[in-house]
Amino acid sequence: MKRPVLVRRHRPLRGGQPLAFAVGLILALAVGAVLLMAADHEPLRVYQRMFEKSLGDQNAWSLTLNRAVPLGLAGLAVAVAGSMGLWNIGAEGQILAGAIGAAWVARIGGTWPGPMLLTGMLVGAVIGGGLLALVPAMARARIGVNEIITTLMLNEIALRLLQWLIHGPWKDPDSYNFPLTPVLPAQAHLPTLFGRAHFGVIIAGAVILVFGIAASRTAWGYELRVAGSSADTARYAGISLKRKILTVLLLSGGVAGLAGGVELSGTADRLTEGISNGFGYAGIIVAALALMRPSGVAAVALLFGAVQVGGQSIQIIGVPASISTILQAFILFGAIGAGVFVRYSLRLVPTGVDASGEGGTAA
Amino acid sequence: MSQAAAVELVDIWKRFPGVVANAGANLRVERGTVHAVLGENGAGKSTLMNVLSGVYRPDEGEVRLDGTPQRFHTPADALAAGIGMVHQEFRLVPSFTVAENVVLGSAERILRRQDVEARVDEVARRFGLATEPDRPVWQLSMGERQRVEILKSLWRDARILILDEPTAVLTPNEADELGEVLRHMADDGRSVIFISHKLHEVTGFCDVATVLRGGETVAASLPVAETDAATLANLMVGSTSLAGERPPYRTPGEVRLAVSGLCALDDRGLPALHDVDLEIRSGEIVGIAGVAGNGQRELAQVAAGLRGSTAGSVHLDGKDVTSAPPRRRFGLGLCYIPEDRIGVGLAPRLSVVENAVLRTYKGHRRGPFLVGSRLTAYCRDLVERFGVRTGALGDPIAGLSGGNLQRLLVGRELSGRPDVVVAAQPTRGLDVQGVKAIQDLLVAERDAGTAVLLISEDLDELLTLADRLLVMHEGRIVAAFDPMDSERSVIGEAMAGHLADEGAA
Numbered sequence: 001m002k003r004p005v006l007v008r009r010h011r012p013l014r015g016g017q018p019l020a021f022a023v024g025l026i027l028a029l030a031v032g033a034v035l036l037m038a039a040d041h042e043p044l045r046v047y048q049r050m051f052e053k054s055l056g057d058q059n060a061w062s063l064t065l066n067r068a069v070p071l072g073l074a075g076l077a078v079a080v081a082g083s084m085g086l087w088n089i090g091a092e093g094q095i096l097a098g099a100i101g102a103a104w105v106a107r108i109g110g111t112w113p114g115p116m117l118l119t120g121m122l123v124g125a126v127i128g129g130g131l132l133a134l135v136p137a138m139a140r141a142r143i144g145v146n147e148i149i150t151t152l153m154l155n156e157i158a159l160r161l162l163q164w165l166i167h168g169p170w171k172d173p174d175s176y177n178f179p180l181t182p183v184l185p186a187q188a189h190l191p192t193l194f195g196r197a198h199f200g201v202i203i204a205g206a207v208i209l210v211f212g213i214a215a216s217r218t219a220w221g222y223e224l225r226v227a228g229s230s231a232d233t234a235r236y237a238g239i240s241l242k243r244k245i246l247t248v249l250l251l252s253g254g255v256a257g258l259a260g261g262v263e264l265s266g267t268a269d270r271l272t273e274g275i276s277n278g279f280g281y282a283g284i285i286v287a288a289l290a291l292m293r294p295s296g297v298a299a300v301a302l303l304f305g306a307v308q309v310g311g312q313s314i315q316i317i318g319v320p321a322s323i324s325t326i327l328q329a330f331i332l333f334g335a336i337g338a339g340v341f342v343r344y345s346l347r348l349v350p351t352g353v354d355a356s357g358e359g360g361t362a363a
Numbered sequence: 364m365s366q367a368a369a370v371e372l373v374d375i376w377k378r379f380p381g382v383v384a385n386a387g388a389n390l391r392v393e394r395g396t397v398h399a400v401l402g403e404n405g406a407g408k409s410t411l412m413n414v415l416s417g418v419y420r421p422d423e424g425e426v427r428l429d430g431t432p433q434r435f436h437t438p439a440d441a442l443a444a445g446i447g448m449v450h451q452e453f454r455l456v457p458s459f460t461v462a463e464n465v466v467l468g469s470a471e472r473i474l475r476r477q478d479v480e481a482r483v484d485e486v487a488r489r490f491g492l493a494t495e496p497d498r499p500v501w502q503l504s505m506g507e508r509q510r511v512e513i514l515k516s517l518w519r520d521a522r523i524l525i526l527d528e529p530t531a532v533l534t535p536n537e538a539d540e541l542g543e544v545l546r547h548m549a550d551d552g553r554s555v556i557f558i559s560h561k562l563h564e565v566t567g568f569c570d571v572a573t574v575l576r577g578g579e580t581v582a583a584s585l586p587v588a589e590t591d592a593a594t595l596a597n598l599m600v601g602s603t604s605l606a607g608e609r610p611p612y613r614t615p616g617e618v619r620l621a622v623s624g625l626c627a628l629d630d631r632g633l634p635a636l637h638d639v640d641l642e643i644r645s646g647e648i649v650g651i652a653g654v655a656g657n658g659q660r661e662l663a664q665v666a667a668g669l670r671g672s673t674a675g676s677v678h679l680d681g682k683d684v685t686s687a688p689p690r691r692r693f694g695l696g697l698c699y700i701p702e703d704r705i706g707v708g709l710a711p712r713l714s715v716v717e718n719a720v721l722r723t724y725k726g727h728r729r730g731p732f733l734v735g736s737r738l739t740a741y742c743r744d745l746v747e748r749f750g751v752r753t754g755a756l757g758d759p760i761a762g763l764s765g766g767n768l769q770r771l772l773v774g775r776e777l778s779g780r781p782d783v784v785v786a787a788q789p790t791r792g793l794d795v796q797g798v799k800a801i802q803d804l805l806v807a808e809r810d811a812g813t814a815v816l817l818i819s820e821d822l823d824e825l826l827t828l829a830d831r832l833l834v835m836h837e838g839r840i841v842a843a844f845d846p847m848d849s850e851r852s853v854i855g856e857a858m859a860g861h862l863a864d865e866g867a868a
Contacts, residue, residue, distance in 0.1 A: 008761075012759075214731075217733060217735075218731045218732050218733060219724055219725060219728050219731060219732075219733050220731065222724055222733055225710075225713060225717065226721065228712075229710035229712040229713050230706050230707070230710045230711060232703070232706055232707045233706065233707055233708070233709065233710040233721070234710075235669060235689065236667075236669060236689060236699070236701065236707050236708065236721075237689070237690070237721045237722065238688055238689045238690020238691075238693065
């Protein structure tokens with residue numbers, strides 16, 4: 001009798017993660033095909049349409065890029081914290097706080113010239129997101145409160161704050177009582193690049209690039225990796241964990257906040273409750289699939305952007321939007337499942353032999 | 364023989380690559396006794412218990428229960444045969460209640476909470492194990508958690524209970540309570556195997572003791588009442604005569620590391636160091652001997668700056684560094700080879716390069732950037748000089764063997780040309796070659812004028828390397844010896860807390 005056993009590889013399979021991603025994608029498309037057939041749709045036609053509408057031409061690309069901006073920034077926010085072993089589950093709330101910060105600048109600076117107003121709004125967004133992350137960051141750094149819980153709970157608080165603002169003090173008097181703020185001033189919109197793509201694509205790309213370089217090439221990024229690998233080793237090497245935790249969580253919040261500001265000034269024309277569209281939670285998936293690496297975040301965000309844009313496009317031909325959500329979930333399952341084999345290989349061993357003895361010699 | 368013993372381990376051999384863990388070990392445990400298994404680290408205690416509890420299968424030899432030969436394939440087989448083991452690290456689910464943890468994984472299919480709790484309580488009371496079955500485990504102290512572990516075994520009706528260094532995590536009071544529980548169990552006709560190297564507990568709790576050394580049984584089933592602790596200590600450390608392998612000893616220079624009146628707490632917040640005074644001079648190796656858990660680990664950590672002190676001072680080259688962080692002490696020439704290689708000295712998921720530059724990365728910067736080529740060159744030099752056998756330098760260190768990990772770590776620490784080396788268990792768990800390599804490095808360091816503090820549980824190593832030998836017991840330095848001119852037996856007695864007058868510091 002033989003039984004399969006997962007054996008840890010000495011080093012991760014090279015190029016394994018993109019491969020795992022491809023496996024996840026194929027798996028998701030296969031499962032999606034079954035669902036589509038069950039719902040009386042032709043999978044190939046639906047997939048073709050998804051592809052055309054998300055990547056088929058320049059206009060499609062511009063939509064995908066726009067969607068990838070908040071996904072990428074939120075993913076980066078989670079990945080920055082994740083590279084140190086911290087979980088920022090609060091990107092959603094920080095996006096809202098960032099949007100609130102940007103909207104507030106737009107309210108007080110409605111007459112400013114465009115570049116100044118836009119810069120102010122984006123700075124306001126970063127500060128908004130950072131402020132929301134300040135409490136979890138301090139609590140974690142000073143007294144060790146689990147940041148997963150605190151960041152998650154603050155999502156709810158940020159949402160309530162936004163609701164209060166758009167139902168109350170910031171409500172547009174001409175909105176027929178809809179919970180909306182007034183339309184942003186015309187100069188508060190990010191310039192267009194091509195098609196529908198706005199300047200936020202450049203901002204997000206630059207921010208991801210800067211963090212990517214900082215994480216992989218600087219002493220700061222190295223210290224982050226040491227701290228993420230083992231807190232005791234970091235203490236041993238004299239790396240201040242408290243300061244690292246504080247700066248990393250604040251940066252994480254700031255980046256998520258920036259996503260809110262870019263979304264407000266790029267694709268929205270006013271602050272609404274739906275400004276984030278779940279990007280903060282999707283960002284956790286993006287970061288997880290990117291293995292917390294900024295370079296991976298950009299690629300995964302683009303792919304998820306395409307899936308989301310494609311998913312919306314098929315609603316017109318009567319396919320439920322939930323199919324697109326299900327596809328995303330299956331890409332995640334497939335990629336994470338296949339990702340196990342990046343670190344482990346499968347071996348058949350005779351039953352009864354203790355695998356525990358083998359590990360002792362290799363370690 | 365009137366009656367078969369509850370447990371008989373006959374001539375057990377167990378080999379691992381490069382190591383013979385058990386070389387014909389024997390153990391005979393009678394019903395209704397508390398039986399101590401004694402031995403230094405590496406004596407083969409854990410391996411032997413893993414054979415008994417079904418984790419390992421012996422290469423040779425036989426396991427008999429009540430005279431019947433057994434073949435265990437898994438720990439579950441051993442459990443079914445009535446052998447329960449309480450490991451040093453508890454295997455409990457923190458968010459589950461006591462009762463839930465006790466029944467978890469047992470064949471029980473009843474799931475009514477009150478029934479389970481009442482039955483767990485009943486078993487607990489029978490053995491004097493005070494617990495609250497409905498409390499979640501995370502709220503419990505270490506002593507209470509251990510009781511839950513014992514309850515788990517009793518719930519499965521274990522007739523033989525193995526406790527692996529059970530008092531390591533307990534306060535003295537809790538340890539005494541444990542002794543009473545074990546007594547209850549023995550009176551109930553069960554057998555308890557108590558692995559320890561705290562001699563006073565063995566003499567306090569146990570009826571019979573078996574001593575292992577080098578994988579062999581050197582004394583079987585000694586009646587504890589008729590044996591004193593010093594005899595047991597001597598059996599543990601052995602009495603092999605030392606060959607003249609000692610490197611030549613030179614006159615030491617000025618004081619490099621001075622510790623005075625040092626007090627510190629352990630991880631549980633209990634006092635671990637009491638008023639420790641220590642001076643180490645340039646060009647000498649000062650060895651600290653002691654049974655594990657007598658404050659050696661804390662002493663090294665306080666010296667390195669990784670643990671705070673509650674009183675006293677640490678001076679490095681005459682400078683007061685009592686409250687200096689680890690990095691400043693390193694800058695002043697103190698390097699530290701920690702007991703936990705992976706997880707403290709080395710970052711587990713990072714590459715060989717990333718680990719090699721842990722102390723020096725700030726010197727390889729250009730602006731905020733680390734210069735990759737310089738990091739790699741530094742690492743390659745280190746790897747070559749210290750003979751670290753490794754794959755690609757960019758690969759995670761997980762692929763390196765224990766000996767090569769330690770060469771990397773020791774090499775990294777020593778390449779900073781330190782004035783003081785604090786080495787905690789630097790050769791533990793290494794193969795013969797690895798031990799020799801690390802020992803040679805420490806001696807070379809001493810010969811270059813470095814002050815070396817060597818903490819080891821291997822008395823042979825200390826007697827071979829140390830120029831002066833201090834013995835720690837219960838957080839105090841209780842004796843000082845000249846390793847050239849001391850009887851192992853006298854040192855052994857000091858380790859057991861029995862002070863010989865002429866050896867006292």
